[in-house]
Amino acid sequence: MLNGAPGKSSCADIYRRGQGCFCARHLPRGEIKSAVCVRECNKIHPHQSAAADLESVCTRTCNSSSTAQRRPAVLRAVRLGPCLEKWTVEYLGQKGGDKEVKIHVSTVPQMDFLHKNFAYKTLPFNEFVKRASERKHSDFFLCEDESYYLRSLGEDVRREPADLSKQFPDLAEDFNIPQFFAADQFFSSVFRISSCGLQLWTHYDVMDNLLAQVTGMKRVVLYSPQDALHLYLSGDKSEVLDIDSPDLKRFPEFVKAKRYECVLEPGDLLFIPALWFHNTLALQFGVGVNVFWRHLPADSYDKKDPYGNKDPVAASRALQALERALHTLDELPADYRDFYGRRMIQRIQKRTYSDSLTRTATREDPDGTLPSSQLTKPG
Ligand SMILES: O=C(O)CCC(=O)C(=O)O
Numbered sequence: 001m002l003n004g005a006p007g008k009s010s011c012a013d014i015y016r017r018g019q020g021c022f023c024a025r026h027l028p029r030g031e032i033k034s035a036v037c038v039r040e041c042n043k044i045h046p047h048q049s050a051a052a053d054l055e056s057v058c059t060r061t062c063n064s065s066s067t068a069q070r071r072p073a074v075l076r077a078v079r080l081g082p083c084l085e086k087w088t089v090e091y092l093g094q095k096g097g098d099k100e101v102k103i104h105v106s107t108v109p110q111m112d113f114l115h116k117n118f119a120y121k122t123l124p125f126n127e128f129v130k131r132a133s134e135r136k137h138s139d140f141f142l143c144e145d146e147s148y149y150l151r152s153l154g155e156d157v158r159r160e161p162a163d164l165s166k167q168f169p170d171l172a173e174d175f176n177i178p179q180f181f182a183a184d185q186f187f188s189s190v191f192r193i194s195s196c197g198l199q200l201w202t203h204y205d206v207m208d209n210l211l212a213q214v215t216g217m218k219r220v221v222l223y224s225p226q227d228a229l230h231l232y233l234s235g236d237k238s239e240v241l242d243i244d245s246p247d248l249k250r251f252p253e254f255v256k257a258k259r260y261e262c263v264l265e266p267g268d269l270l271f272i273p274a275l276w277f278h279n280t281l282a283l284q285f286g287v288g289v290n291v292f293w294r295h296l297p298a299d300s301y302d303k304k305d306p307y308g309n310k311d312p313v314a315a316s317r318a319l320q321a322l323e324r325a326l327h328t329l330d331e332l333p334a335d336y337r338d339f340y341g342r343r344m345i346q347r348i349q350k351r352t353y354s355d356s357l358t359r360t361a362t363r364e365d366p367d368g369t370l371p372s373s374q375l376t377k378p379g
């Protein structure tokens with residue numbers, strides 16, 4: 001079940017409860033099996049009744065002193081509000097109106113940030129929704145079967161985070177923001193509207209995130225922050241674009257990254273903890289909303305970051321200091337650079353790698369308490 005081999009669409013367990021692992025894809029529909037309590041303790045709480053709504057799940061108080069589990073979790077059949085019934089293409093067009101939106105358009109459904117195989121275009125929201133919902137278009141920019149993607153933005157794109165209640169007030173009232181965090185932690189609410197087949201590259205964000213699926217189905221593949229070294233990062237994105245059949249000559253380490261996978265259906269909510277990598281594939285035309293909130297103290301974040309994906313200020317400072325240190329090493333001949341580079345890596349590992357994180361829980365060791373030497377290595 002904990003299959004790390006790319007290409008195999010294994011249902012890695014998105015979350016655990018009690019003794020065993022639950023495969024998110026095979027959870028029964030129509031009930032909330034468990035939930036991550038983010039506000040109090042980040043722990044997964046036991047089964048709630050079928051009638052439980054998010055409010056009653058997440059406001060439970062947890063007196064446990066055990067370490068918080070910052071793990072992805074899928075909540076099924078959540079009461080997201082009237083949007084679940086109302087958000088048809090026609091209704092979205094009527095209520096969203098002809099407000100201009102900036103969209104990604106590409107001739108192929110797999111968006112490639114490395115070769116920029118997409119163009120930024122502007123369309124009235126109602127026209128965009130209509131085109132994104134159809135496979136072939138009578139009006140188009142690049143070709144008649146082009147793919148569309150909207151990640152909604154704030155009013156002042158460079159400064160303001162997206163907020164549905166400001167950009168789309170008539171639609172925002174149909175969507176209940178899940179109450180998993182205090183009001184002053186709210187950062188943004190973002191429309192994610194994709195053509196059928198659209199795939200967004202693997203990336204991480206620096207804030208905690210709830211991705212709500214309102215219409216259509218979407219596959220989401222996640223990788224732990226601990227697999228960062230196996231993902232061939234370029235900034236916040238992975239260069240491995242085809243995660244289902246990766247080029248292993250170019251990316252041999254990718255096989256070591258453990259793949260977690262779920263399929264979101266309307267009414268499902270995925271908790272994506274900050275720094276967890278995610279890759280989305282729209283299995284149908286679909287509308288989602290994601291909500292970012294500040295999980296760290298407010299001053300940890302870059303103030304000029306409307307997207308929620310700039311590294312925390314302390315991390316940026318540390319990365320800059322590393323660049324300076326590397327520059328200093330350039331004063332030495334290659335064999336010395338190599339030697340001191342290795343020593344620096346060892347120092348960084350000793351100082352920063354967290355033992356508690358390394359002891360990842362598995363089916364054999366649900367609590368992650370076995371010494372790490374006894375844990376099965378991801379495929
Ligand atoms: O749903 C998508 O297409 C992307 C979602 C995403 O990247 C996010 O919620 O941070």
Ligand SMILES: [Fe+2]
Nearest residue numbers: 203204205278
């Ligand atoms: Fe994201």
